[in-house]
Amino acid sequence: MKVSTEWLGDYISLEGVATEELADQITSAGIEIDGVERRNKGLSGIVVGYVKSKEKHPDADKLNVCVVDAGQGEDLQIVCGAKNVAAGQKVPVALVGAKLPGLEIKKAKLRGVLSQGMICSAKELGLNDKLLPKEQQEGILVLPENTQIGQDILNVLGLGDEVMEFDLTPNRSDCLSMIGAAYEVSAILGRDLKLPDPAAELVEAGGPAAELAGAKIESEDQCTHYALRYISGVKPAPSPLWIQNRLMAAGVRPINNIVDITNYVMLEYGQPLHAFDADKVAGGVLGVRLARVGETLVTLDGQERKLEPHMLVIADAEKAVALAGVMGGQETEVTAETVNIMLESARFDGGTVRKTSRQLGLRSEASLRFEKEVDPNAVIPALNRAAALIARYAGGSVHEGVVQAGGAGVQEKILTLSLEKLNNYLGTQLSLLEVKTLFNRLHFKCGDAAQGVIEVQVPTRRGDITADVDLIEEIARLYGYDNIPTTLIEGVTTPGALSREQSVRRELRKLLASGGYQEVMGYSFIQPEQSKLFPALHQGHHAVKLAMPMSEERSVLRTTLIPQLLDIALYNSNRRQSDLALFEIGNIFFSEAEELKAQPQEHPVLGLLLTGSQAAKQWNGTVRPVDFFDIKGALEAVFAYLGLADRIVYEGDAPQDYHPGRSASVYLLGAQGRLKLGTVGQVHPELTRKLDLEDTYVAELLLQPLYDHARTSLQYSELYRFPGMERDIAVVVGSEVPAGHLLAAIREHGGTLLQNAQVFDVYTGGKMESGKKSVAISLLYRHTERTLTDEEVGEVHDGVVAALEQTFGAELRK
Amino acid sequence: MRLPAERFVGVEIYKWIEGGRTKVMKEKLEALKVEALAKLQEVTDPQTLNDLRVKYLGKKGELTEVLRGMGGLSAEERPVIGQVANLVRSAIEDVIAVKQEAFVQQETQARLQAEKVDVTLPGRALPQGGLHPLSRVIREIEDIFIGMGYKVAEGPEVETDYYNFEALNLPKNHPARDMQDSFYLTEDLLMRTQTSPVQVRTMLEMNGETPVKIICPGKVFRRDDDDATHSFQFHQIEGLVIGRNIRMSDLKGTLQQFVSEMFGPNTRIRLRPSFFPFTEPSVEVDVSCFKCGGDGCRLCKQSGWLEILGSGMVHPNVLRAGGYDPEVYSGFAFGMGVERIAMLKYGIDDIRNFYINDMGFVKQFKGI
Incomplete structure (x- = not known):
């Protein structure tokens, strides 16, 4: 989420706080700020000018010579190559000495004609290409007629703004809105908030909306609240510059006043909105239902989508007109010709939206917010806020009343938190007052604490807070992890070990x-x-x-x-x-x-x-x-x-x-x-x-x-005190006889006196008869208690040899 | 060599009385001695020395020859001549011994000279094997925690959905459970994406006993495309402590002790709030850069800090899944990527090296 500090300033004073410093504080309180972007990419000396006249350049077909009043006392003569330049326009003028990204403006002669500056395009001013409204993508930037001559362009285009990039963890979707971000900053800085009051701003006119529009929910599991306002007589046109500037700062491309305002309010409240061209809604009724088998819809991007029965749609009396929470349909889209609109604000199920958007590969700012569940108590305020702005900036009349289905009010949760548990959990010694002060900064209402247990009312915007440990985390992060002491585990010690x-x-x-x-x-x-x-x-x-x-x-x-x-x-x-x-x-x-x-x-x-x-x-x-x-x-x-x-x-x-x-x-x-x-x-x-x-x-x-x-218990055995007696033998056996079998037989017949037997030579070929081999084996006899006699060894050894002869037909080589 | 004359005074009288035989023999012996010593004096090689020894002292040697003439002497004369003969023999023997020793010395010298080696030539190699760097790092971490009273627990690489996700407080529609991100075998079985399931398995095995103090090393799998910093297979080590009154401050103390042993006594830690479904509160843990000490360098991207651990207090739902009442027991857990730690510690810049097993790479990790 890109958070413009200029915009944020509407809700909370940032006076005396440098943006970088604020970013550090927000990061250490739990939301990582990925970076701070300055919208001014190196501009200075650019002001608003009025094109008084335009004449063809005497020596160049593609150039014009303009006389421009830029509030400099004297008019300026400026040579301009853009096709769209015309007398009567207000335009950005880079004066001599002005700086643009990678460029400094000097007095120059162009094909023999003096040029005292440059009329600039949006791109030249360092605005992001992808975010420019279509009409600004080519040629010079034409500013609204009422723009004041001589004013610094930085102020006109909001380029003094610094934008913080909030890298949100999945639990903090409350900060997918400017107001959510303002709450967070308010908790961190301990400063007051001043929020819009849409109900008070809105002036209703015309007849009751219910006579012109209807709303219904057919699948209650996927949608708990569906609300509409009917606005007649709108005049689609470009938005005022300040709205365009803020949308661009937030990374959203301005389109027209109606669409821009729905986007603006979505960014402000975190509540996605959609405007339908009311005259294209069959029957004037919009309903929420699951898609029918085989149903299709052409979405705003012009693509035909095959719908599946698990997908949620908005349908008029005849057919699906929008993919709920994901994207609107092309047919009911607001266009330059639109006069009456139905403005939608709803609460769709996050899982349903997520599944649909993933399956269709359609991820939008709206689906992103619905996926994480919107604040149920923002549905109506956001709707009213947008209606009020449309009435003001797009000239419509907001009809009386909200047409809605569902929307049983969601109560704020009350959680209890024991101060003792909090301190035991964190290893801190916070007082009741300290804890209440921190909740106060979060705008969480606290009841009186009885016996060290505090009742905390959690606003619905903070859907992530469901248990006392979540409250403990809020306290911990605002108190600061650095302030938590460093201790070692108390209680019984345990032996560490490998299995x-x-x-x-x-x-x-x-x-x-x-x-x-x-x-x-x-x-x-x-x-x-x-x-x-x-x-x-x-x-x-x-x-x-x-x-x-x-x-x-x-x-x-x-x-x-x-x-x-x-x-x-x-x-x-x-x-x-x-x-x-x-x-x-x-x-x-x-x-x-x-x-x-x-x-x-x-x-x-x-x-x-x-x-x-x-x-x-x-x-x-x-x-x-x-x-x-x-x-x-x-x-x-x-x-x-x-x-x-x-x-x-x-x-x-x-x-x-x-x-x-x-x-x-x-x-x-x-x-x-x-x-x-x-x-x-x-x-x-x-x-x-x-x-x-x-x-x-x-x-x-x-x-x-x-x-x-594996042997895991080692046991000492006594060292040999008496000499052993070694006997080497060589036996001729069939070449297929495994040496291992010979050794096994030797061990078996060697009895307790045989201490070791090992092969020390194997010989085949040469003088050896074919199909035979000679295996030489060294045998060691030993008694643990006494010295062996030749006779004793001889008896056992003869037995071993006899066994080899009998079992393997071995011949003893002499 | 001359014999002292005075010792023969009595003998000379006797000889004078007894006639010339004794005198003759004595003279012969004397002459023999003089000749032998003169010859020995000139000997320059062991063979000639031996020949001379045989010539004078051998069984058929000249000394023996002279002594054979003693048969004609009287009983009184014999000891006298015998004594003279012995003196002559030992005189010759002494000279031979001296000569012989000199020859041995010479021979040793010659041998030493001949046996000289070029000590700068390489020695014969002892076979050189070694442990894989990941094994080394895991062993090192295990040993630190064993020293702190932990046991090592392990679990299967193929896990059930329940242990890998559900018991860890990741509900069914959680994005992390998407088929796209994990290697599923069936709808219910997958390659574990973390070593955390071992935590729940161990808790259940402990059957409510405390304290639980384990670390769990092992392979984990995620559907990431391999690049310099991602590998679809990697290793994690998780730690879990459960008991009565386990505090977040204990987590800080434990991790501080661990990083001091692992990365050096001056290493500091920094906790940043974060989010993991299985812990609450959750924190990311940074350590002060052990290369630059926190001043900023390439390793820490000039920040002075390295992110190495995720941790937090065990979520009540996880405690419940493991059979521990969250109102009575609390605990902390932490996890780290072994490859990441190995990369930081050894300065490795590409994670794929660990699984390519180029000998040039894996054989580098020797030392203490």
Whole structure:
């Protein structure tokens, strides 16, 4: 809302308050002032002149030589190129030495003729193009005949004005009006208001309006008050300059006196008004109803609108003539020929207006105000104010009485506020007197306070105030937030903490980051195609789609983190950063039902990606490409850290979209059997080829099972006091036999004496028979209580070897 | 080296009596010593030194050879000659030891010289991972509030209309609930537009107990076109405190403590009235610019202040939705955008960087 300080001065004295200073005060009281605009864009030395005569320039077809009386004592000779200049006009004259935006006027000869100044157009005076009335958009600005010669143009056009831009929060629609703004400024400055008294200004003439017009409401849910005044004998013409100036200051384009006055009063009261050409209203009756199926209306902008049954219209006896609260119809529009008008002021339902204006893409100053609900007690005053102005500036007779439907008076709310609650709520120690003084400044009437409880009467213009806390806010903002003390919470202290899940997640982040993995963050939305990649971590579940995605690329909730990790890898390798170790922790989404009815399942997941070389190229080392065992090593580190290493099983079952020979599903063993945690391995070479990526390894694990099973209680175990005994074996087995199975068998048969078994070599080819491999394993035996003898170890070890021979047909290599 | 003659006075008498054998052996030993020492004197390499050691002192060495002749000596003579032989041996050994030590020293010197490295060449890299900058900022904020006695609460990214709007005092026809501004999945389900629904969920879980002191970090979603300052996905951290007699002045104190820890002890706050449906009164919170200290700079657009938080006293309707009687309990809530704070703190000028994940960007955020 643009608030002209010149206009504001009608209601409240701003004497001694600089506009910038006022803007700061308004901002700190709750309405942000976005800026202060000076309407004067750098003019000086421009006065009103009277064109006494106009003659053709002797040497130039398009130029005229004018003699102008600009109140300077002597007449001025001015050469002017505008087509519309004529003798008898009052015009703005830039005298020699005058300043215009980017221009200084000097005495000059134009084609040999002396010119002592310049006759100016509206644009040259720095007026906003878009706000100029049509007749002022070209040629010089012609001022009304009664304008006084020699007067400074700044005064004539109201260019001394400074305009504050109110950036209103949705609750403060009361300030979508000059009077609302005046109330706010009055509360801030503590100065009196003087408001118009439309009922007193209005002089009724002619017969009763009810004989000429009727009003009715057919849909009471969408309209609670519909009021009309009948004005006859109007003379549409340009408005007086002061109205035009104020409209332009408010960002509204002047059109003619009737329309300008409805706009002016809308800006003044916040109550939108509409004028119908009464002679084009069939039956003389205007009613409010919902649109009929298939109904159309040509709106003021000349467009035919298809109406829907939820839209509210104003209709005459025959058809819809206006979209209620949004835009008038072309047929009943006020034109230069209009003689009689029906002036409408009403209270339409905000939600209905909003829906209609959004659907039709028609947002107007009127719809903006109706959407936020208008003050029910402004409907009639605004109507009367406009009628009075029209009678005065457009020459009509306002017929007797308001024709209306609905409009049962809305009572001002009375809220009670406890002084104790107010002070407890804010942490202040305000006295009753201080609080009442502040309400007084807001023009909220206060009753006598009984036992510290104040009754506060809230004006209907402040529809945002519905509860005592709203009153507390009013007090707080006027008292000033800076004046509220700074305290700390009293009462019991609470221990702050992370939950188990949060702690584990943090540890994982630290572990992976210190192990060389860089954390990344993707979007929760992916492409539909991407959601089909990689094995679903929950079988049989469905991906979840956005109803109205912004793009196909981000239209499905992610079911896996891997596709975006691949995107990130591609982005980086295209920028010569191709040695990558990435991780992300984030949620994936699934729906159990095909059609989403309830909130989908959200699962926290860890994703890893590894590609390129294991370390950067170095002067003193060899560069090795990463492989399956690098990424598996990262998972092993995670499991070891969480105390789960012994309960993890890898199964090379060729999960979807992985290299079938270099991938595995990962399981957690538990009392209830095994639980699938996720997958690990090389991305299928076909897929990486399509994506234009080098060999890439990824892993994805569900985190909830890790959160649930992570070891969180650490327990000391005694250090070894007796030496262990190491036995290395090498066994030849079929090349398909998984080493993990050999180790599992060794652990099973090694009993309590076997402390550790690890593979230290795998050998195939060469002298090895084809289809066979040799696996070398180092076993460590140890007893916690004593030194083991060769015989003891030998017995267990022979058992282990025998088990390998029996189970896997292993041959011991000698 | 000469043996002291006086020690042999008695021996010489004896020798004179016993004849020349002893004298001969002694002379031989003496000659051996003189020769050995002379040769050792000239040794310049460890190999020759070793050869000489073997030549004189080895099992078949010359000293042993001389001593073999001791078989013909009487029982009285043997210790005398033995003593002389030992003296000769130790004299030679001493010289060898000195020589040997010198050679070890030389060798060490040579090795040190040979092993010299160019210390200016780079070391072998430790693997360098790191946290995403948003993770870092969230962790930092969490830690500050944990230190102030808060718990961390989290909730689903897909919310119901009820928790995301209605329970937060945004009625059905509120403009913020427009399909145009949020990512709906169905009429009733949407991507949460704020982390505030976690507040209501937590209140209900607390089942009327107080105090409630939580912060809620998480991803939120709005239908904004991405540009340098907008992202359809971003992170928020909300805080909520509910108890008896929680005051607006407590909110001021809490936020002051937070910004002092987050942005430095001299950071001040400024509250400006504002409007949020879920708080009343509502305030925007500015902090004094931590770059210029409030004098005005590019970061704060010369204003001296940075807008970082929205907050206020919890609206009675929200308390009711969470199961708390607004006549008995009160509370405050605050919320901040993690990306915005990260951008201000690290001087980042484009929000899209957080989700592009260029290694050049995400790897920058290391340090304390």
